[in-house]
Amino acid sequence: MSxxxxxxIPPEAREPRGGRIRRTKGGRVRRLSRRxxxxxxxxxxxxxxxxxxxxxxxxxxxVGLSFTRWNGLDLGDIRPAGGENYQFxxxxxxxxxxxxxxxxxxxxxxxxxxxxxxxxxxxLLDQNIRGSKIYQSIFFAPVMLSLALIGxxxxxxxxxxxxxxxxxxxxxxxxxxxxxxxxSSVNIWAAMIAATWRHAGYVMLLYLAxxxxxxxxxKEAAAIxxxxxxxxxxxxxxPAMRPINIVIVVITIIESLRxxxxxxxxxxxxxxxxxxxxxxxxxxxxxxxxxxxxxxxAVVLLVISLVPIVFYLSRTFGKENKA
Amino acid sequence: xxxxxxxxxxxxxxxxxxxxxxxxxxxxHIFLTVMAVMWLVPLGWSLFTALRPVASTNEHGYFSLAxxxxxxxxxxxxTQGGFATYFWNSIIxxxxxxxxxxxxxxxxxxxxxxxxxxxxxTLLIMFTAGNLLPPQVLAxxxxxxxxxxxxxxxxxxxxxxxNTYIIVIAVNTAFQMGFCTFVLSNYMKALSAxxxxxxxxxxxGIWRQYREIIMPLCRPAFAALxxxxxxxxxxxxxxxxxxxxxxxxxxxxTAINNLQxxxxxxxxxxxxxxxxxxxxxxxIYLLLQxxxxxxxxxxxxxx
Numbered sequence: 318m319s320x321x322x323x324x325x326i327p328p329e330a331r332e333p334r335g336g337r338i339r340r341t342k343g344g345r346v347r348r349l350s351r352r353x354x355x356x357x358x359x360x361x362x363x364x365x366x367x368x369x370x371x372x373x374x375x376x377x378x379x380v381g382l383s384f385t386r387w388n389g390l391d392l393g394d395i396r397p398a399g400g401e402n403y404q405f406x407x408x409x410x411x412x413x414x415x416x417x418x419x420x421x422x423x424x425x426x427x428x429x430x431x432x433x434x435x436x437x438x439x440x441l442l443d444q445n446i447r448g449s450k451i452y453q454s455i456f457f458a459p460v461m462l463s464l465a466l467i468g469x470x471x472x473x474x475x476x477x478x479x480x481x482x483x484x485x486x487x488x489x490x491x492x493x494x495x496x497x498x499x500x501s502s503v504n505i506w507a508a509m510i511a512a513t514w515r516h517a518g519y520v521m522l523l524y525l526a527x528x529x530x531x532x533x534x535x536k537e538a539a540a541i542x543x544x545x546x547x548x549x550x551x552x553x554x555x556p557a558m559r560p561i562n563i564v565i566v567v568i569t570i571i572e573s574l575r576x577x578x579x580x581x582x583x584x585x586x587x588x589x590x591x592x593x594x595x596x597x598x599x600x601x602x603x604x605x606x607x608x609x610x611x612x613x614x615a616v617v618l619l620v621i622s623l624v625p626i627v628f629y630l631s632r633t634f635g636k637e638n639k640a
Numbered sequence: 641x642x643x644x645x646x647x648x649x650x651x652x653x654x655x656x657x658x659x660x661x662x663x664x665x666x667x668x669h670i671f672l673t674v675m676a677v678m679w680l681v682p683l684g685w686s687l688f689t690a691l692r693p694v695a696s697t698n699e700h701g702y703f704s705l706a707x708x709x710x711x712x713x714x715x716x717x718x719t720q721g722g723f724a725t726y727f728w729n730s731i732i733x734x735x736x737x738x739x740x741x742x743x744x745x746x747x748x749x750x751x752x753x754x755x756x757x758x759x760x761x762t763l764l765i766m767f768t769a770g771n772l773l774p775p776q777v778l779a780x781x782x783x784x785x786x787x788x789x790x791x792x793x794x795x796x797x798x799x800x801x802x803n804t805y806i807i808v809i810a811v812n813t814a815f816q817m818g819f820c821t822f823v824l825s826n827y828m829k830a831l832s833a834x835x836x837x838x839x840x841x842x843x844x845g846i847w848r849q850y851r852e853i854i855m856p857l858c859r860p861a862f863a864a865l866x867x868x869x870x871x872x873x874x875x876x877x878x879x880x881x882x883x884x885x886x887x888x889x890x891x892x893x894t895a896i897n898n899l900q901x902x903x904x905x906x907x908x909x910x911x912x913x914x915x916x917x918x919x920x921x922x923x924i925y926l927l928l929q930x931x932x933x934x935x936x937x938x939x940x941x942x943x
Contacts, residue, residue: 325827325934325938326827330831330832331831352845360846360850361748364747364767373766374781375782382780438675441672448669457933460936461932463876465877466914466918469914473686473907476907479907484703489703522936522937523937526933526937571772571774577878581877582900597779601779612781618774619777625772634768
């Protein structure tokens, strides 16, 4: 169980570690009255029904619709289309492969730049340095903002004529001025930097919690054995944070698949900012809705996101299943 | 013990490292200060632009300190830009969704964590997985479901569930419920089994165990999750974008994107709109930072 949950719970109400073993399955269930069973089935039934109807059913419908041709108007117009939509997106739909590349680039950028930056900030702030709390608050502030708003705030910073960045580079008002969000050769990088602004703070926060959970005697033991600070970190502290590392890996992958808001706010995910999630929506809301094509794109997104989801769930619930 | 006596030199270093004398961190401070300044620049630039009337920036340019500084852009955005309406819409969408999410998740979490039942883990996996999906995967079917769900025109002026707050609240609730169930069930599992066992012996039914024993003990978890959910749902850009078509019904986070087009020539007003949108989250951040951080880490600390 997490140490954070343990901290929040008043000590007298805490489950003693290992205390649950003495409970027997059969004994408890038999003691439920008829009324209890009704109450319990409502407690489980209502949320489960909502979850099935609003999350799992739509997910399966996405898969179903991806094999049909439909303009979204009349339910009677749905026609089976076999694998046509998949063939179309992979062969005749120009933005598809750029979107796949951009999604991968986004993932690599978050994984190689934003996440390590967050880890570095956490490690530096975990030492008892003066002003640590102030630094933490500053780095964490963007995590409170929506990615849509981050797109707008950075738009003000990146603009060609009146943006601060071009002024700082000395290019404002000159022909060399760059429209950072508009120029298709640089806008993906500009957008990833804006996303890093938020992601690094999030990673920092999680690692700060993780670092506090590492037994200090481990570090002391390594220091006594003559390990340098860097060695101690990579050989002792980092491996000890394994549960947090897994969460961070999963969050990084999922964030890169979800990168929708920021590109959609900038230019609806076109002109250098194609992303799978934005293509799904373009096919849904554009004129002449092509639900089949949009759904096929959604299924591609779904299949890719199942990789980190299954990995995370098997890590998290694997132990409980065996027990 | 033998190690420590054999190497007295290392003990000294270890003692120093553990903080008997404050270590000098000049390099660290320089790095962190540079980073912190860079981190503040985008927000600071928005605030700076928002505080300057457009007349001043037109006259002196955006990169100057000359001219007036006032709150005119904020007043204009609030009154003429429709921010008062958008802000109210955000409240209407956020408050019911957060309360519903926490209530439903607490029911589910109680059932799967306090009663032994063989489908507990399956259900919990189903809920957690649902929350991890990219929302775009669900968008087309949910949009079509809402569109083909016909209701009387007295209930919705579109004749279906599109353009209503209810559909946005329902989808947000369903989507966030998975995460809250996961966090609350972990929390409830950490509560002592004796608490409900004793109540059971006294003849307390399931509902009383939930209502009178477990719920009061979950207050810290509700505070943390509630804060987190208010921010999540207030910041939700996507679902109103999909479901709400009338501009004046949009919540602030989605609406500000429309202003980007409207105020293309008036960046000062757009900046003021952005700052207004940030304010509620910053207020929550300053007042409830601990709750927010606890909520985020609670969700991730079980690996």
